[in-house]
Amino acid sequence: MSGLPEWAVVSDKRRAHIERVVALLAHWGEAMPLDARERAAWIDAGWWHDALRDADEITLRSLTGDRERPFGMLHGPAAALRLEAAGETRGDVLDAIRWHTIGSAAWTRTGRALYMADFLEPGRQFMQADRAFLADRVPEAFDAVFRQVVRLRLEWTIREGKSLALETVALWNAVR
Template identity: 40%
Template sequence: MNRVGLLLADWARRRGETEAEGIRWAAVGHLHDALRDEDPGRLRGLVKPPLDDLPGKVLHGPAAAQRLRKDGVDDAEFLHAISYHTLGSKDFGTLGFALFAADFLEPGRRMREDWRAGLRERAPEELLGVAKEILAARIGYLLERGRPLRPEALEMWNRLSEGEPWASASEF
């Protein structure tokens, strides 16, 4: 959690966000995984539709957002970012895209380290492009393994791909 918060604080600074916004970015990074190690059975009771059917490993985001909401946090973009940080969302604002990317690019992750480092470096200036590249990698990974795709991921992909031409059958 701390690494994501520090990464987001750095990105906010590099993007020229205000001091208050930088604190908000750091806070979302520190809080997004607050319930990650909790029992999924316990978390399921906190999560409301449409996210209550998520696998246990990803319930922590919406559960943390619900807990924060109950504790008086009313920043809708902040709560949405936490709820959907593992899935992606077509409704992300800048904060949501940043958390989605930072969670995936968290320093210390051991897979594809050079690629991740490059994306981390580009993210402050190319946040949407980096988020799209991460999402493409996630979708590709799931497709290669014949695993299902969540509608939230597909909707985010379509939002990030707006304006791109639709493929014709002859392109395959």
Template identity: 55%
Template structure:
């Protein structure tokens, strides 16, 4: 299955929504991966906009059942989903990570709780709001306070750009890409299509190149707080977050092609080892004819790509590393690994 990225209406267009806090916990398997997958799936829920995420912390398990420590985190969303619908959606997310509701207080791959929804109090039924555990769980209180400090005005930013018309790129419903960004996407995709024609690529690889170009900057204009809510990696520089976040949401949305996901995820900093899809996108992103610097040199490189792909890639890596040095940017370890491999 790789049909992610088709337009289906903006996920962040929540109308008269409310702020909700959702607690995430995991103590089975790859705990960090379970939390990351949950954040991505929450971010693409309908009528819901992910706003921010607290830091991840490790805590002792609750209850008397012997089990391992938990990783815990809390996220804030703006949503117009009714509480019961939200709870059903969160249970569905739990099931995608292998959660089976059996033993009370038992270990779990993923546990998602609605902690509170602004303006809503429930004292009976399937959902008690605020969550009855809030007062007793100091880690929830810390995470809640952290989220409140990140959102002093509690008003969601305008996250979803107007989608392009019939002649523009097909972007996912959660895309945040303004007009200039979409124009860049079109140029990059056209360049990749041209190279694919000249190189006589097989249909599957041609489609992968086109989709990587179409989707690589789907979140380029998103708010940094949102991007860091999706990608809990403090080591990533701000300018590289959008690729990692887009890849996470694409995977949550059903994209399964590893080469497309890796291309989108790493297109800013580079990656090694990398297949042709990632290297092609890395080059096309830099060689976009709409960029105003080193125009003759980059145009010459663009013409060389389909005839001497590997040589052109090495040259683009040298150009981009040199440009980063001139801009005063320190090289990320991923970029250095790619540079060393490309020599």
């Protein structure tokens, strides 16, 4: 089941973002020594990570049962739950999607690749040259680029005065 699921709620702009994330993951997957299973996991996680990004708050809170987390953090867990209910069993894919907005110290390379691709995809308008440089380095310096992406995302969160999720702090402590 590659591509967007029929229950996806995405705008044209979101679909374009998803397609850029998938293209980046596919490029890395071809440039790195990945087996077919891992490459497929990366692509599927890319397609599905924002499948519910444009769903409304009532829908996402209903799907997740979460009344505490900010609305913007709910689309990943909601999509993971929908995928699991539809029969998806790959834990690395479900965890990548579930935590792609805040990170997880328990991730395999699938979660780490999605986290980087979501941040480094070329359609985002900030730090374009720096992000392109990092994206180009992923195949030969996967772990080092991942650490740098985590750091950049943490710096932005702190600079914007936003609170850090406990999972984000645990991720930083795991990679620093």
